[in-house]
Amino acid sequence: MRPDRSLRPFRRAFVLLLLAWVPGPALAGPASKVYMPQVSYGEWELELRGGAQQWPGRPGDRAQQYVTDIGYGIAPRWFTELAVFYAKTPDRALQVEGYEWENVFQLTEIGEHWMDVGLFAELAHDRLEKKNYLELGPMFQKEFGRALVNLNLLFKRGLARGREPGTEFEYAWQWKWRGTASFEPGLQGFGSFGRIGDLHAAENKLGPAFFGRVLLGAGRALKYDAALLFGTRNGSPDRTLRFQLEYEFF
Numbered sequence: 001m002r003p004d005r006s007l008r009p010f011r012r013a014f015v016l017l018l019l020a021w022v023p024g025p026a027l028a029g030p031a032s033k034v035y036m037p038q039v040s041y042g043e044w045e046l047e048l049r050g051g052a053q054q055w056p057g058r059p060g061d062r063a064q065q066y067v068t069d070i071g072y073g074i075a076p077r078w079f080t081e082l083a084v085f086y087a088k089t090p091d092r093a094l095q096v097e098g099y100e101w102e103n104v105f106q107l108t109e110i111g112e113h114w115m116d117v118g119l120f121a122e123l124a125h126d127r128l129e130k131k132n133y134l135e136l137g138p139m140f141q142k143e144f145g146r147a148l149v150n151l152n153l154l155f156k157r158g159l160a161r162g163r164e165p166g167t168e169f170e171y172a173w174q175w176k177w178r179g180t181a182s183f184e185p186g187l188q189g190f191g192s193f194g195r196i197g198d199l200h201a202a203e204n205k206l207g208p209a210f211f212g213r214v215l216l217g218a219g220r221a222l223k224y225d226a227a228l229l230f231g232t233r234n235g236s237p238d239r240t241l242r243f244q245l246e247y248e249f250f
Contacts, residue, residue, distance in 0.1 A: 030051030030065045032242070035102075035118075035120050035150075035172075036150060037104070037110075037118025037139040038141070040079070043249070046070055047244070047245065048068055048244075049066070049067045050064070050066035051242030053239065055238055056237075063089050069082060069084070069100075081100075085097040098124060098126045100124040101124075102121075110141075117138060117139070118141075119136065120136060120138075121135075133159060134156070135170075147177055147178070148175070148176055151173045154169075171192070172189070173188070174188040182212045182214050183212050187227075205232065205236050208228060219250035222248075223246040224245050224246070226242065228240075229242065
């Protein structure tokens with residue numbers, strides 16, 4: 001199958017943005033997720049995700065984060081979402097943390113090539129710090145027998161004057177064993193390599209996870225996953241518990 005010419009502008013824009021960016025670490029919140037390079041045209045999605053994490057040696061230093069969003073498959077290879085982030089710390093009540101416009105572009109036909117590839121692009125507004133960010137990067141997906149592996153490589157940069165210098169490099173991945181659709185065991189991981197030009201393992205957390213999808217009939221489905229993650233280096237949260245619920249319908 002020939003490549004979709006309508007996606008060429010997105011590929012060019014992605015390459016130019018990466019070349020234009022120049023060389024503190026970014027930390028993945030407990031509501032972070034792994035994005036898939038797959039789009040269902042015409043599908044609506046309501047999502048709730050969140051979690052809590054605790055840093056080592058500081059029992060009172062806990063953080064909670066929750067996200068509500070609505071998304072739609074606006075084109076055969078384009079899925080877009082609007083999300084609201086909420087945060088809670090020991091000294092603050094639950095409050096709106098920020099807003100995001102997330103987009104997934106499917107660049108290859110699923111299963112037709114050695115690897116499935118997509119592009120993630122996001123505009124975010126941090127309401128508490130009054131800052132705006134752009135985040136984008138490739139998404140990869142590969143089957144190994146009954147196993148499915150996903151990897152996101154994301155680059156985040158501030159947009160306004162007075163922003164922090166440089167571009168942050170984050171990653172997210174997961175592995176799952178596809179057995180019964182309603183329950184599939186696996187692993188998840190999130191982390192950061194700091195800023196381009198000064199790369200180092202700023203954060204890494206990983207742990208067991210499970211995934212599932214239940215068909216509800218009439219084009220509706222409930223999708224879910226959860227994970228218990230453990231920090232593997234200094235600066236990472238000691239423990240992170242996260243969950244994700246999606247209601248999909250046409």
